[in-house]
Amino acid sequence: MRGERNTRFFSRLWMALVFGFLYLPIVSLVVYSFTDSSVPNVWGGFSLRWYQALAMDSDLKEGLWLSLKIATSTATAAVILGSLAAASLHRFPHFFGRTLFSGMVSAPLVMPEVIVGLSLLLMLVSLQRLLGVPERGMVTIWLGHLLVGMAYATVVIQARLRDLNPQLEEAAQDLGAKPWQVFFLVTIPMIAQALLSAWLLTFTLSLDDVVLSAFLSGPGATTMPLVIFSRARLGLNPSVNAIATVVVVIVAIGVSIASYMLAQKERRRSREIAAAQRFK
Amino acid sequence: MTGTWKPGSRAAVIGVPFFWLTVFFLLPFMLVLRISLAQMDGALVTPLLTFSEEVLTVRIHLTSFVQLVTDDLYFATYLVSVKYALITAVICLAIGYPFAYFMSRSEHRWQPALLMGVMLPFWTSFLIRVYAWKSLLEPNGWVGAPIHASGIDEVLAFLGMIASPEQLMYSPFSLVLGMVYTYLPFMVLPLYATLSKMDLRLIEAAQDLGATPWQAFWRITVPLSKSGIVAGFMLVFIPCVGEYVIPELLGGPETLMIGRVLWDEFFSNNDWPMASAVAVVMILVIIVPIAIFGRNQDHAQEAS
Numbered sequence: 093m094r095g096e097r098n099t100r101f102f103s104r105l106w107m108a109l110v111f112g113f114l115y116l117p118i119v120s121l122v123v124y125s126f127t128d129s130s131v132p133n134v135w136g137g138f139s140l141r142w143y144q145a146l147a148m149d150s151d152l153k154e155g156l157w158l159s160l161k162i163a164t165s166t167a168t169a170a171v172i173l174g175s176l177a178a179a180s181l182h183r184f185p186h187f188f189g190r191t192l193f194s195g196m197v198s199a200p201l202v203m204p205e206v207i208v209g210l211s212l213l214l215m216l217v218s219l220q221r222l223l224g225v226p227e228r229g230m231v232t233i234w235l236g237h238l239l240v241g242m243a244y245a246t247v248v249i250q251a252r253l254r255d256l257n258p259q260l261e262e263a264a265q266d267l268g269a270k271p272w273q274v275f276f277l278v279t280i281p282m283i284a285q286a287l288l289s290a291w292l293l294t295f296t297l298s299l300d301d302v303v304l305s306a307f308l309s310g311p312g313a314t315t316m317p318l319v320i321f322s323r324a325r326l327g328l329n330p331s332v333n334a335i336a337t338v339v340v341v342i343v344a345i346g347v348s349i350a351s352y353m354l355a356q357k358e359r360r361r362s363r364e365i366a367a368a369q370r371f372k
Numbered sequence: 373m374t375g376t377w378k379p380g381s382r383a384a385v386i387g388v389p390f391f392w393l394t395v396f397f398l399l400p401f402m403l404v405l406r407i408s409l410a411q412m413d414g415a416l417v418t419p420l421l422t423f424s425e426e427v428l429t430v431r432i433h434l435t436s437f438v439q440l441v442t443d444d445l446y447f448a449t450y451l452v453s454v455k456y457a458l459i460t461a462v463i464c465l466a467i468g469y470p471f472a473y474f475m476s477r478s479e480h481r482w483q484p485a486l487l488m489g490v491m492l493p494f495w496t497s498f499l500i501r502v503y504a505w506k507s508l509l510e511p512n513g514w515v516g517a518p519i520h521a522s523g524i525d526e527v528l529a530f531l532g533m534i535a536s537p538e539q540l541m542y543s544p545f546s547l548v549l550g551m552v553y554t555y556l557p558f559m560v561l562p563l564y565a566t567l568s569k570m571d572l573r574l575i576e577a578a579q580d581l582g583a584t585p586w587q588a589f590w591r592i593t594v595p596l597s598k599s600g601i602v603a604g605f606m607l608v609f610i611p612c613v614g615e616y617v618i619p620e621l622l623g624g625p626e627t628l629m630i631g632r633v634l635w636d637e638f639f640s641n642n643d644w645p646m647a648s649a650v651a652v653v654m655i656l657v658i659i660v661p662i663a664i665f666g667r668n669q670d671h672a673q674e675a676s
Contacts (some may be wrong), residue, residue: 103478103534104474106471106474107475107486111474112558114493114553114557116508116514117502117505117538118493118501118504120504120507120514121501126506132514133508133510133514142503147439173389173392176386176389177389177393177425180389180390184385184386193390193393196393196394196397196398197389197393202606202662203609204613204614204631204654204658205405205614205616205656206616206634206651206654207614207654210634210638210647210648210651211397211401211403211404211651212396212400214403214407216395216402217402220401222491235396238396239393239396242389248442276452279554282518296495299497302616317499320497320500320560321499321621328506334449339496339500340500341493346495347495351488356489
């Protein structure tokens, strides 16, 4: 039994080390955002000066605002397009060009971002020469994010559709529901969790993206990651720590609200299942 | 299946995303291919087809590709990219496999929390987390100071991972560290997925038949988790080849990677055909790993 205890000790140690590795940078960012020194890795006592600096920093604030706008519209559009794509692949096993379609849906997942960015930009520039639109800026960044976000959304939603019990939809139809009623009253509520995860995932991806935004942005459309990236390239910058902490807090709140809602829903569902089984 | 979709709505469900992807993914892609076969002509690229005096001319310039092959810089850069992507994937596997294994064998009620713990860093900006390593690796940073104090810096310098013991940043070491850090969850998640689905009775059976735990691990557990290993490896390797942000923030002069070359060709040299040719060859480099990954996913799906 000593071997087993050693194994358990080793497994705990390994997991602790890996979690330490994963969380160390986040912890250090948050800690040093409160330092009173102008070098962000020297502890000079507690202060909020970098948050004050952040409040005055119009580049970062405007960048954050623009990024939030793009991320929200990206996530919403990606979930809609992703649902359609996932439904096509799930519902219709045969249609013209299905192989091409499924390849195109998943390709942006593995394609290096520099290539996606370059190809979209070349097309938009050519289009602009022909038609005069679109101007490079928020909309073009949104297009790029949507392309990648849609791929992620499709994967998440498709996985959930695969796990669904098709009998529930058939039952609804047998009871007289029209296809769109089945979709909105049966399918959507059952995949709501996947839709929410897909939305959150694409939102974060968009909020975080540097490469696509750099290719597709125009004058006056500098997203928050672009501001951070250009400052981080030059060296350490304490206001980056402050904005990082703000982002970490926003995300932490968002994720906890989402997981609380999902847990509630799960609990309600298992209660309902238990209640239904009592009537058997 | 739910059969009575009207043909109109069926066409809309398929058509909208299909059209979207054709316009914004396939078409741009074709354009890259086409531009890679052109030359810059002022601010424009040379046309592929010209028609004059009843002669239709197709003009394919192979200039960019010839330059790619003959200029050693490009070849060396592709090699460097593949090399660091491979090193990163191997280290991720070495760290991630035991981790995913222990995770899948820990108490069931803890597993969702552990999984959440792996995913949570995903939700905070990757850019900011990579940036954080810059200050951690400074000589007085949380990671840099212990490395210098313990003499590991000498070992790293001896291995050629850093140029001199004083400087951890902007080196192959900091680059690989940043990439391992960023892509580790992509290794852990597919590994955990296969390991947690595994039928533990197989291991009991092996041990009943006289295998030591170590033998059972190598001859049962590892082969059964092959699809997770392949998936994780490819999910780390493929994006690392084209990585731009991490080498830019943490890498140094000797870690010039192909993503940066593409970027420079486009933004600094304004050479669209060259940037496109670099992209086309990059796709050729990763197409085999992508195919392996795709096949592996199909097999895994059939098996489940």
